[in-house]
Amino acid sequence: MRPFRLTLRVALVAAGTLLCKPLPAVAQTTLNVVTAGDQNMVDYVNNYLGPKFEAQNPGVKVRAVGTGPGDAGSQKIYEKLSAQQKAGTAAWDTDVAVVHQRGAATMVKESLLAPYTKEVSAGKMATRDSSRNALGQNVEGYVIPMFHSQIAFAYNPAVVKQPPKSYAELAEWVKKNPKQFGYNGVKGGMSGVGFVMGWVNANAGMGDQLVKGPYDASKKAVIDKSLASLKDFNQYVVMTPGNAGTLDMLNRGEIAMGPVWVDMFYTWVADGKMPPNVKLELPQPGLPGQPMYYVVPAKAANAALAKKFIDFAASPEIQAEGIVKQFNWYPGIDAQYVKAKMDEKSWNKLFTDITPDALASYGKPFPLSEYFTDILESYERVVLK
Amino acid sequence: MNRRSWAGLALASPALAIVAVFFIGPLVMSAVLAVRGKDGGLTTEHFAKAFEYYSTDLAFSAAIVVLSTLGIGIVAIAIAGYLTLGEHPRTLAFLRWLYRWPLFIPFIVTAQVMRTFLAKNGMLNHVLIGSGLIEPLQAQSLLDWRGIVIAFIWKQAPFVTLLLAGAMAAIDRQHIEAARNLGASRLRVLFEIVLPQARRTLLVGLVLSFVAMLSVLSVPMMINPNSPTMLTVDIAYRINSHGDYAVANALCLMSLVLASFGAWFYLREAARKAQA
Numbered sequence: 001m002r003p004f005r006l007t008l009r010v011a012l013v014a015a016g017t018l019l020c021k022p023l024p025a026v027a028q029t030t031l032n033v034v035t036a037g038d039q040n041m042v043d044y045v046n047n048y049l050g051p052k053f054e055a056q057n058p059g060v061k062v063r064a065v066g067t068g069p070g071d072a073g074s075q076k077i078y079e080k081l082s083a084q085q086k087a088g089t090a091a092w093d094t095d096v097a098v099v100h101q102r103g104a105a106t107m108v109k110e111s112l113l114a115p116y117t118k119e120v121s122a123g124k125m126a127t128r129d130s131s132r133n134a135l136g137q138n139v140e141g142y143v144i145p146m147f148h149s150q151i152a153f154a155y156n157p158a159v160v161k162q163p164p165k166s167y168a169e170l171a172e173w174v175k176k177n178p179k180q181f182g183y184n185g186v187k188g189g190m191s192g193v194g195f196v197m198g199w200v201n202a203n204a205g206m207g208d209q210l211v212k213g214p215y216d217a218s219k220k221a222v223i224d225k226s227l228a229s230l231k232d233f234n235q236y237v238v239m240t241p242g243n244a245g246t247l248d249m250l251n252r253g254e255i256a257m258g259p260v261w262v263d264m265f266y267t268w269v270a271d272g273k274m275p276p277n278v279k280l281e282l283p284q285p286g287l288p289g290q291p292m293y294y295v296v297p298a299k300a301a302n303a304a305l306a307k308k309f310i311d312f313a314a315s316p317e318i319q320a321e322g323i324v325k326q327f328n329w330y331p332g333i334d335a336q337y338v339k340a341k342m343d344e345k346s347w348n349k350l351f352t353d354i355t356p357d358a359l360a361s362y363g364k365p366f367p368l369s370e371y372f373t374d375i376l377e378s379y380e381r382v383v384l385k
Numbered sequence: 386m387n388r389r390s391w392a393g394l395a396l397a398s399p400a401l402a403i404v405a406v407f408f409i410g411p412l413v414m415s416a417v418l419a420v421r422g423k424d425g426g427l428t429t430e431h432f433a434k435a436f437e438y439y440s441t442d443l444a445f446s447a448a449i450v451v452l453s454t455l456g457i458g459i460v461a462i463a464i465a466g467y468l469t470l471g472e473h474p475r476t477l478a479f480l481r482w483l484y485r486w487p488l489f490i491p492f493i494v495t496a497q498v499m500r501t502f503l504a505k506n507g508m509l510n511h512v513l514i515g516s517g518l519i520e521p522l523q524a525q526s527l528l529d530w531r532g533i534v535i536a537f538i539w540k541q542a543p544f545v546t547l548l549l550a551g552a553m554a555a556i557d558r559q560h561i562e563a564a565r566n567l568g569a570s571r572l573r574v575l576f577e578i579v580l581p582q583a584r585r586t587l588l589v590g591l592v593l594s595f596v597a598m599l600s601v602l603s604v605p606m607m608i609n610p611n612s613p614t615m616l617t618v619d620i621a622y623r624i625n626s627h628g629d630y631a632v633a634n635a636l637c638l639m640s641l642v643l644a645s646f647g648a649w650f651y652l653r654e655a656a657r658k659a660q661a
Binding site: 071184185186239242248252254377380381385 | 526607610614628
């Protein structure tokens with residue numbers, strides 16, 4: 001028995017010492033940053049933004065939590081905030097959230113967010129349409145875009161000498177080159193969803209009504225009709241498993257062309273996971289892109305610190321160095337402020353294949369959320385049946 | 386009730402409470418949400434929608450899982466049969482060591498491995514082309530229903546083999562030896578002497594695999610998330626992209642009906658065993 005008791009005592013003492021470890025001299029405040037999106041979003045906060053902000057603000061610890069890619073990630077943040085609102089919690093444990101447009105629109109509608117952009121200097125530098133309007137919902141004052149991302153066609157110029165310049169040309173092209181174009185449907189990530197939205201935009205003849213409204217439920221028939229041709233188109237293409245799946249298949253040479261997120265594409269090229277000769281192309285009449293937003297929940301526990309954090313994250317220096325140079329996103333705040341902080345070469349790298357003009361003309365917002373849902377459901381009813 | 390049965394009930398109550406809170410409760414909630422309309426009234430619209438959109442996927446899920454279960458049965462009988470009747474000691478030892486590996490690999494890892502292994506320009510086709518078995522132009526991607534079936538069989542067959550090999554080992558060796566002495570081939574011994582005696586264990590293993598495969602999200606999600614796909618992908622999609630718990634719950638109940646075939650089978654076998 002004895003040796004056992006001794007061991008126990010030693011263990012207890014050891015545990016006690018560990019527990020009573022002296023606390024740091026400065027009281028710690030933890031800033032909880034919850035971000036939707038792929039792992040690169042969490043990496044960005046943990047490896048880049050967090051350490052820089054902590055260095056400037058002693059006693060602050062930035063903790064990033066990821067909730068997963070696509071609208072699903074934003075949906076989880078929404079559900080959490082909504083639950084805290086319904087429970088009547090006084091201080092919500094999310095200080096800063098990074099969400100997609102659809103999530104931001106719902107959160108503003110249900111008063112889950114605090115207006116803050118007037119109180120931070122970066123607020124004046126974000127004046128693009130996307131900082132006021134998210135899928136038809138007015139979000140002015142509640143959001144600052146962290147970055148903009150864009151969907152484009154990636155193609156292998158060794159196989160595709162003359163890439164189709166429009167959706168109409170693509171529909172012809174796939175018939176001549178069956179199984180060379182691949183996309184990921186609507187259940188495998190947003191690049192496929194964006195491709196389908198672009199298809200409806202190109203074929204439904206609804207013009208700006210899709211993105212500007214007003215919403216008209218009777219247009220469902222028009223959407224159905226425009227997607228009937230996509231069913232035919234699908235016979236000549238490959239369905240890929242996910243956003244990364246399209247890139248994978250391009251990389252292995254199994255397809256020659258497909259819609260991808262521009263930032264993911266550049267990251268893959270930089271990591272050597274994609275042949276550097278693969279190029280991007282933005283077809284007419286356009287593919288959608290979207291920002292992700294920095295938002296502050298209505299009852300964030302550390303609201304003041306949260307605003308300071310966003311002001312820092314959206315500053316031109318950080319946008320230039322972190323967003324554009326390291327992570328290959330298009331800047332969230334207006335381009336002229338960011339460009340001034342960068343060398344010409346890094347800035348131009350972002351626009352190698354897609355010129356700023358093409359981006360301005362053919363980079364579209366996603367449709368209004370009602371149309372968005374109608375199109376997804378119509379795809380399941382018309383194309384997948 | 387006498388004192389003894391009260392004590393028994395008290396002892397069982399924590400377990401019963403866990404079943405009630407974590408299984409029966411959510412199940413009832415799920416059923417309620419699936420039939421509750423926006424106004425709170427009773428409705429079948431969610432089921433109607435689930436059928437309209439996903440009846441193909443329901444049939445696809447059932448077909449995939451039945452096919453995989455058959456495949457698992459064949460592989461398990463082959464391996465367990467050789468382990469019981471095989472005569473080459475080194476092959477036996479090697480097989481015994483090798484076949485269990487997939488047991489320790491999670492479904493999602495299996496899916497990830499298959500995703501690169503079965504792709505058009507993946508490892509399998511490289512090997513086939515390299516060994517001259519197929520021409521490069523014949524190479525095709527197996528990342529569709531076949532990929533899912535292959536992943537399921539690869540992952541679940543060892544589990545059933547483990548159960549089956551145990552049951553076969555428990556059979557009296559004299560039966561086997563008697564049959565061999567009378568000149569029966571090993572194949573005949575397997576199908577006429579060994580397998581009938583281990584049949585019940587095989588069925589139980591297959592039913593458990595059947596139910597497990599129905600609930601796997603990662604494999605269809607990573608190998609073939611496009612149409613037609615399995616119900617699990619659709620359930621995740623309804624929740625993640627639409628926040629639509631009602632249709633998702635309707636789909637859950639539909640896959641519960643599929644799974645309950647397995648449960649019914651299992652209970653029937655268990656009842657027979659209890660009688661015997």
